[in-house]
Amino acid sequence: MTTPLTPHITTPITADLLRGALDLEQTAHGVLPHRLPARARAQCADGQLAMAESQPSGVRLVFRTRATAVELETLPTKRVYVGAPPRPDGVYDLLVDGRPAGSATVTGGSTLTVDMTTGTAEHRPGPPGTLRFTGLSAGVKDIEIWLPHNETTELVALRTDAPVGPVPDRGRKVWLHHGSSISQGSDAASPTTTWPALAASLAGVELINLGLGGGALLDPFTARALRDTPADLISLKIGINLVNTDLMRLRAFTPAVHGFLDTLREGHPTTPILVVSPILCPIHEDTPGPSAPDFSDLSDPGDPSDLSAGRLRFRAAGDPAERATGKLTLNVIRDELARLVEQRSADDPNLRHLDGRELYGEADFAELPLPDRLHPDAAAHRRIGERFAALAFTAGGAFAPEAA
Structure with missing residues (x-):
C-alpha cells in the first residue's frame, strides 16, 4: 500500500x-x-x-x-x-x-x-x-x-x-455582477451552485461576484468599485434591497439609478451592461418595505416562523397605500427600470434590460416557493442560473458573442 x-x-x-x-x-x-x-x-x-x-x-x-x-x-x-x-x-x-x-x-x-x-x-x-x-x-x-x-x-x-x-490567462471573458443576497448565494448549497456561479460555468466566463447581502443599495462607492474593475460584461440586479430596507422613495430612486449607470460608463464606456429587475417575491410585489422577521407566533411549535426550529420567515411591514407617496415596491421598481433603460438605450445601444420574473416567476414560486419568503432555495438557484445563462449568453441575449 x-x-x-x-x-x-x-x-x-x-x-x-x-x-x-x-x-x-x-x-x-x-x-x-x-x-x-x-x-x-x-x-x-x-x-x-x-x-x-x-x-x-x-x-x-x-x-x-x-x-x-x-x-x-x-x-x-x-x-x-x-x-x-x-x-x-x-x-x-x-x-x-x-x-x-x-x-x-x-x-x-x-x-x-x-x-x-x-x-x-x-x-x-x-x-x-x-x-x-x-x-x-x-x-x-x-x-x-x-x-x-x-x-x-x-x-x-x-x-x-x-x-x-498561477494558471495562465485562459482568454475567457470576465463577467462582473452586482446584486443582493440572492446574487451572493443565500440558501444555495455551495459556492459553485450559487446562481451566478452556475451561470458563469455554463457560459464559460470568469465571474467576479459583487452580490452583497443587504447591500445592493445603489451606493456610489459600489458604483465606483464596479467602474474601476476590468470586465467584459456587467450585470446589475437592482430592487429587492431597496424595498426591504425601505431606503428611498421613487423620487430618489430614478436619479440614483441614472447616477449609478453614469459612473459605470466612466470606466466601461461600451461594455455590455444588463440591468435585471427583481425576481418574483410575493410579499413585496405591491407592498412596500421594510422587511421584518415574522415573529407572529413563536409559541406555536408548528408555526413556520419558529426561529428555534430554524424556520425564520419574513413579512412586509409597509402599507400598500404608501405607494401613492412614492414608496417602492417590486412592481414599481420593475416598471421604472424598464422605462429608464429604454430611455437611456436610445443613446447607449450596449445597455439592456431583463425582467427578473423571466428568471423566477409565478409558476416557479408555485413549484419552488421561497422558504423564508425572500430567498430562493438550492433548486431555485440552479433554475435561475440556467435561465440567466440561456437568456443572457445565447443568441439575442445581452452577453451573446455578437453583442459582446
Missing part, C-alpha cells in the same frame, strides 16, 4: 492565486479576501455590508500543480443566531480542470453571534482549521478551491506535496 504524500510545501497566498476578490487585507493570521476595495469600505460603517463583502462569494484559489494532496488552513467566521439551531459550516468546493472533484468544511473558527430581536452582534475569536483534499491525479492540472459564499474566510496557509504556480 502506498502511503499518501504529506503536503510539505507552503505557498504564499497572493493575488495571482486568487480570482473574484477586489482586495486582499493582510491580517494577523494571513490574508482576508474582500469583494469591495478598501476605499469603498472606508466610506460605509454598516456592519451588514462589512459582513457581506468579506464573505467570499465567487472567490476562489486557482493554481496549476502536480500535487496529489492539498491542504488549506483558514480562519472562518461563523454566524450564530440567538435562539436558532447552529448553521452548517461553510462549504469549500474543489474543481480539477473545471470539473467538480469534492467538497470540504472547516471546523472551529471565530463566531459572530447575532440577536435579530435587538439587532446586536458579538464577535468571539476562535482557532483556525484545516481542510484537506487527497488522492488527486499526479499529472499537471488546474485546481480551483471555491471559498464559502456565506462565511468570512481568512486564508492562513496553502500546503501541497508539489510546487504550485
